[in-house]
Amino acid sequence: MLRSHSFFIGVLLATPALAGGPIAIRVGRAETVAKGVVLNAVILVEDGKIVLIGEDLPVERGVPILDRPSWTVMPGLVSCYTRIGQDSEGGDDFSPDVKAVDELYPKSRDLRKVVEYGVTTLGIYPAGNGIPGIAAAVRPIGETVEEMVLDDSAYLKIVMRSDSASKKRLRDAFKKADEHDEKVKKAREKFDEKFDKDKDKKGKKEEKKEDKPEPKPEPKPEPKPEEKKVAQGEGQDADPESAQEPKAEAKTDKKADGFVPPAPDDKSRAFVEMRAGKLRALVTLAAASDWLHWLDAIGKEKIGFDVRLVLNQDSDMYYVFDKKTYDLEADGIGDRKIHAVVEPLLTFTPNTRRVRNLPMELARAGAKVCFTPRVDDLPNYKAWLAHVSELVGAGMSRETALRGLTLNPAEMLGVGDRVGSIEKGKDANLVFVDGDPFQPSTRIQAVMLDGRFVFGEVDL
Amino acid sequence: MIRLDLMRRLSFLAVVSCAAFPVLAQEGEKTDAPKGDAEESKDEKKKDEEERWFAILNGDVYAGTGEVLRGATLLSKNGKIHSIGYDLYVPPDAKTVDAKGYRLYPGLVAISSQGLLGNASGDFEDTIDPFSFRMVLGLGTGITTTGAGSGAVKLKRFSVDGAVLNEKIFSTFSWSANNPRGKGELREKLVVAAKFLREYREWQRKVKEEKDLPEPSKRGVDNNMLGVLQGEQTAKFVANDRDDLLGIARLAQEFGFRPVIEGCQEGWTVADELGRAGVRAIVTPRDRRTKDERQAHDGGASIENAAILHRAGVQVAITPATEGVDLGGLAGRDILHLPIEPGFAVRGGLSERAALESITIVPARLLGVSHRVGSLEVGKDCDVIVTDGDVLHYKTFVQWAVIDGKVVYDKEKELFYAHIRPRPEVAAVKKIDAGETPPVPVEPAEEGEKDEEKDGPEKKDGEKKDGDETPPKKDG
Numbered sequence: 053m054l055r056s057h058s059f060f061i062g063v064l065l066a067t068p069a070l071a072g073g074p075i076a077i078r079v080g081r082a083e084t085v086a087k088g089v090v091l092n093a094v095i096l097v098e099d100g101k102i103v104l105i106g107e108d109l110p111v112e113r114g115v116p117i118l119d120r121p122s123w124t125v126m127p128g129l130v131s132c133y134t135r136i137g138q139d140s141e142g143g144d145d146f147s148p149d150v151k152a153v154d155e156l157y158p159k160s161r162d163l164r165k166v167v168e169y170g171v172t173t174l175g176i177y178p179a180g181n182g183i184p185g186i187a188a189a190v191r192p193i194g195e196t197v198e199e200m201v202l203d204d205s206a207y208l209k210i211v212m213r214s215d216s217a218s219k220k221r222l223r224d225a226f227k228k229a230d231e232h233d234e235k236v237k238k239a240r241e242k243f244d245e246k247f248d249k250d251k252d253k254k255g256k257k258e259e260k261k262e263d264k265p266e267p268k269p270e271p272k273p274e275p276k277p278e279e280k281k282v283a284q285g286e287g288q289d290a291d292p293e294s295a296q297e298p299k300a301e302a303k304t305d306k307k308a309d310g311f312v313p314p315a316p317d318d319k320s321r322a323f324v325e326m327r328a329g330k331l332r333a334l335v336t337l338a339a340a341s342d343w344l345h346w347l348d349a350i351g352k353e354k355i356g357f358d359v360r361l362v363l364n365q366d367s368d369m370y371y372v373f374d375k376k377t378y379d380l381e382a383d384g385i386g387d388r389k390i391h392a393v394v395e396p397l398l399t400f401t402p403n404t405r406r407v408r409n410l411p412m413e414l415a416r417a418g419a420k421v422c423f424t425p426r427v428d429d430l431p432n433y434k435a436w437l438a439h440v441s442e443l444v445g446a447g448m449s450r451e452t453a454l455r456g457l458t459l460n461p462a463e464m465l466g467v468g469d470r471v472g473s474i475e476k477g478k479d480a481n482l483v484f485v486d487g488d489p490f491q492p493s494t495r496i497q498a499v500m501l502d503g504r505f506v507f508g509e510v511d512l
Numbered sequence: 513m514i515r516l517d518l519m520r521r522l523s524f525l526a527v528v529s530c531a532a533f534p535v536l537a538q539e540g541e542k543t544d545a546p547k548g549d550a551e552e553s554k555d556e557k558k559k560d561e562e563e564r565w566f567a568i569l570n571g572d573v574y575a576g577t578g579e580v581l582r583g584a585t586l587l588s589k590n591g592k593i594h595s596i597g598y599d600l601y602v603p604p605d606a607k608t609v610d611a612k613g614y615r616l617y618p619g620l621v622a623i624s625s626q627g628l629l630g631n632a633s634g635d636f637e638d639t640i641d642p643f644s645f646r647m648v649l650g651l652g653t654g655i656t657t658t659g660a661g662s663g664a665v666k667l668k669r670f671s672v673d674g675a676v677l678n679e680k681i682f683s684t685f686s687w688s689a690n691n692p693r694g695k696g697e698l699r700e701k702l703v704v705a706a707k708f709l710r711e712y713r714e715w716q717r718k719v720k721e722e723k724d725l726p727e728p729s730k731r732g733v734d735n736n737m738l739g740v741l742q743g744e745q746t747a748k749f750v751a752n753d754r755d756d757l758l759g760i761a762r763l764a765q766e767f768g769f770r771p772v773i774e775g776c777q778e779g780w781t782v783a784d785e786l787g788r789a790g791v792r793a794i795v796t797p798r799d800r801r802t803k804d805e806r807q808a809h810d811g812g813a814s815i816e817n818a819a820i821l822h823r824a825g826v827q828v829a830i831t832p833a834t835e836g837v838d839l840g841g842l843a844g845r846d847i848l849h850l851p852i853e854p855g856f857a858v859r860g861g862l863s864e865r866a867a868l869e870s871i872t873i874v875p876a877r878l879l880g881v882s883h884r885v886g887s888l889e890v891g892k893d894c895d896v897i898v899t900d901g902d903v904l905h906y907k908t909f910v911q912w913a914v915i916d917g918k919v920v921y922d923k924e925k926e927l928f929y930a931h932i933r934p935r936p937e938v939a940a941v942k943k944i945d946a947g948e949t950p951p952v953p954v955e956p957a958e959e960g961e962k963d964e965e966k967d968g969p970e971k972k973d974g975e976k977k978d979g980d981e982t983p984p985k986k987d988g
Contacts, residue, residue, distance in 0.1 A: 214641055216635040340643040341630065401927075
C-alpha cells in the first residue's frame with residue numbers, strides 16, 4: 053500500500069508545484085472523523101483535494117512539506133444552520149420558492165471572519181417565518197456567488213409551531229403539490245390519447261398490421277420526479293429548466309414514449325421535489341409538543357426531513373427523544389435516525405436546577421447531532437469549539453462532539469461526500485490546532501480551504 | 513349501574529371474552545349499542561390487529577355512581593373499561609398497577625380551567641401541549657378532563673391525538689337585572705326561534721301532501737337559540753342574584769330548555785324553582801357575598817348552597833374560585849385544589865357522594881361527555897385516578913392518573929410531589945434523572961457511541977427498579 057502511494061507522489065511531482073500543486077502536511081495527530089485518529093499523520097493535498105492520508109507516509113523529495121509535529125489537524129467545521137454575514141429581510145409566511153443563494157453576498161466581512169474560527173462550510177438559510185425557502189451549502193470564501201456555492205438547495209426550512217397556522221400552511225402546501233400531481237396525470241392522459249392517435253394513423257398508413265391497440269402505459273402518479281431521481285440523484289441545479297426546455301421536443305422519442313410532464317409552479321415545486329425524495333426539509337421545533345404536532349401535520353406524507361431543535365434553559369425536548377422512555381404513540385426523534393441541529397448548550401430539567409446534557413441524550417437516542425453556534429454571531433462562532441467542549445466535559449464523547457461539528461452537518465447539507473472529514477478524495481478543508489480541540493487553551497493555528505491556506509502564517 | 517352480582521357475571525365474561533367474545537368496547541362514541549353479527553366478525557379482526565390491555569389490581573373501586581368494590585380489579589382494553597370485578601382474568605401481556613390499599617376514582621372533570629393544556633387556545637387538536645408542566649400538575653390534582661375555552665378536552669399526555677371530546681360545549685347568554693334591554697332582546701330571540709320551530713314542524717307535516725310548499729324563512733332566527741331549543745346546545749348563564757336566577761328559571765320553563773347557571777350564589781333561596789326548571793348549577797362553595805339590604809327575601813351566600821340546591825334536584829357541579837394554575841394570591845383556591853372545594857359543600861350538608869359527583873359525572877354531563885368519562889363503568893373510557901385516601905380529603909395525593917388505559921401520571925416519577933410521603937416501595941430507591949449529568953464525566957476510549965451507552969448502567973438499572981414496582985411503562 054505505502055509503496056504504491058509513494059510512487060503516486062512521485063508521479064505527481066512531474067507537475068510544477070504551483071498553487072494547485074501537491075503539498076504534504078505532517079502533523080502529530082489527525083482527527084479524521086470518518087476513520088478515527090491517525091497519529092503522526094501525513095496528508096497529501098493537491099488541486100484542493102485530499103489525495104492521501106496515512107500514518108507516517110514517506111514523502112518524495114521536492115514536495116513541499118509542512119512539518120508540525122505538535123499540531124492536530126481536524127476537518128473544517130461545518131455550520132449547517134446559519135445566517136452569518138446575511139442581512140436581508142425575511143420573506144412572508146409561505147415562500148418555499150425563495151432560495152437563500154439568491155441573496156448571498158460574497159463580500160461579507162463576517163464570512164471572511166468565520167474562516168478564522170475554523171469554519172469552512174456554511175448552510176445559509178433564508179430568513180423568515182413559516183416556510184421561508186431553501187437553504188444553500190456554501191464555502192465562506194469566493195469572489196462570486198457561483199464560486200461559493202456547493203449546493204443551492206440543501207434543505208427547505210420549515211418552522212413548526214404548535215398552532216393551527218403551521219399545520220394549515222403545510223396542508224395547503226401539500227394540497228398544491230396534489231394539484232400538480234393532478235396536472236401531471238391529466239397531461240399524461242392527454243399525451244397518451246394523442247400518442248395512440250398518432251400510432252393509429254401511422255399504422256393505418258403503412259399497413260393494417262393488427263387491430264390490437266397499443267397497450268396503454270399506466271399513468272404513473274409521479275413519473276417525472278422518479279425518473280429524475282434515477283437520472284441525477286441528489287443533483288438539483290437547473291432542474292426546473294431541464295423540465296421545461298424539452299417541452300418543444302416532447303414528440304421526439306426521448307424516454308420510453310417521450311412524455312414530458314409539466315413543470316410544477318414556484319409555490320409547489322419544493323413540495324413536489326420533497327415528495328419525490330429530492331429535497332429534504334429542516335423543521336424548526338421549539339418544544340417537545342411541536343414534534344408531535346409536526347408528525348401529526350405530515351401524517352402519511354413520505355418526506356425526508358431533519359430537525360432543528362431550539363434549545364433554551366428549560367427545554368422539555370427530552371420528552372420526544374425516543375419512543376420508549378415516555379411510551380409515546382409516535383416515533384421519537386432518535387428513532388427516526390435523523391439529523392438534529394442544536395446549539396451546544398447545557399440545560400435544566402424544567403422547573404429545577406438539575407443540569408441536563410440534551411445534545412448527549414439526543415445522540416444516545418440515535419439522532420445525528422449537528423451543532424450550530426449558540427447565537428448566530430461572530431463571538432459565538434469564536435467560542436464555538438469551547439461551547440461544544442462544555443458538553444464534552446459533561447459526558448458527551450469527543451467523537452460525537454467532533455462529528456457534530458463536521459461530518460454530521462455536512463451530511464445534513466447533502467455535501468457529506470465532499471466535506472466534513474479527512475478522507476481521500478474529499479475537499480482539503482482542514483483546521484490546524486495546537487492541542488486537543490476540546491481544551492479551552494487550544495488555539496487555531498491555521499485553516500486550509502480547498503487546499504489553500506486562508507488563515508494562519510504558514511511557512512513551508 | 514354496577515352491582516356486585518353483575519360484577520361476578522362480568523368476571524366470567526372477561527374470561528370468555530378473551531377467547532371468543534367480541535370486544536365489548538371499541539373506539540367510538542356510544543358503546544352501549546348492541547352489535548350485529550357482521551360487526552362481531554369485524555371486531556374480531558380488529559382484535560387480532562391490536563389489543564392493549566391494562567389492569568389496576570386490588571384497589572378499592574369508587575365507581576362514582578355510589579358503588580364501592582373493595583379490593584377489586586379494573587381491567588381496560590384498548591383504552592376502554594372492559595370489566596370491573598373480582599377474580600378477573602388478566603391477560604399476561606397486560607400492563608398492571610398494583611393498587612392494594614389505594615382507592616380508584618373516576619378521573620376528575622374540571623368544568624372549566626385555564627392553562628392545563630399548555631398555551632393552547634382554540635383549536636386544541638392543533639395546539640395542545642401534551643408536555644406542559646401545568647398538565648402534569650392538573651393530573652396530579654386528579655383532573656383528567658377539563659372544559660377549556662369552548663371545548664371539552666382530556667389531559668392526554670404524550671400524545672396530540674384524540675384529546676378533544678367535545679368541540680362546542682356551551683352557548684353563553686346574559687340575563688341580568690342590570691341590563692333590562694338585554695333581557696328583552698334575549699326573550700325576543702327565544703320567541704322568534706320558537707316561532708320558527710313551530711312553523712318548521714308545521715311545514716314538515718304539510719309538505720308531505722303539498723310538495724311545493726315553501727320552507728319557512730330562517731331570516732332573523734338566532735342559530736344558537738335554535739340549537740338550545742332543539743336540545744343540541746347547552747345554554748349557559750352567569751348569574752348570582754335571586755331575581756336573575758328566578759328569571760332564568762321561568763324563561764327555561766316557558767321555552768323548555770335546561771340551562772346551566774354559573775355562580776348561582778343565591779340559588780339556595782330559590783332552590784325549588786330552579787329544581788323544577790331543570791337548572792344545572794356550577795357553584796363555588798367558598799364564594800362569599802353579603803345580602804342586599806334592600807331585599808326583603810333571604811339572600812347572600814350560604815355554605816349550604818350546594819346542599820340545598822342538590823336536595824331540590826338541581827345537579828351541582830363544583831369549581832374552585834380561580835380556574836388557572838395560580839400560585840400567587842389566595843392559596844388553595846386555584847384549579848389544583850379542585851377536589852378540596854367540594855369538601856366545603858360537604859361541610860354545608862352535601863352528601864359525600866354528591867360531592868364526588870360534583871367534580872366527576874355532573875360536570876361531565878354539563879360538558880356533554882358523560883357517555884365517555886365521569887364514572888367508572890364498563891364501556892366508558894378508562895380514565896382513572898388512584899389515590900392514597902378519600903379524594904375529597906386535603907391530605908390525599910393522587911398516586912397514578914390513567915387516561916385511555918395508559919398511565920400518564922405517577923407521583924413518584926414527577927417533580928412536584930414525589931418527595932412528600934413517597935410510596936414505601938419506591939422510597940428506598942434512589943432516583944436519578946435520566947438526563948442528569950453523571951458525577952464523573954466518563955471519557956470513552958475509542959468508540960464513542962457505544963461507550964456512552966455504558967456510561968449509565970447504574971442509572972438505567974435504577975430506572976428499571978422503579979418500573980418494576982410502579983406500572984411498567986413500556987414494551988419495546
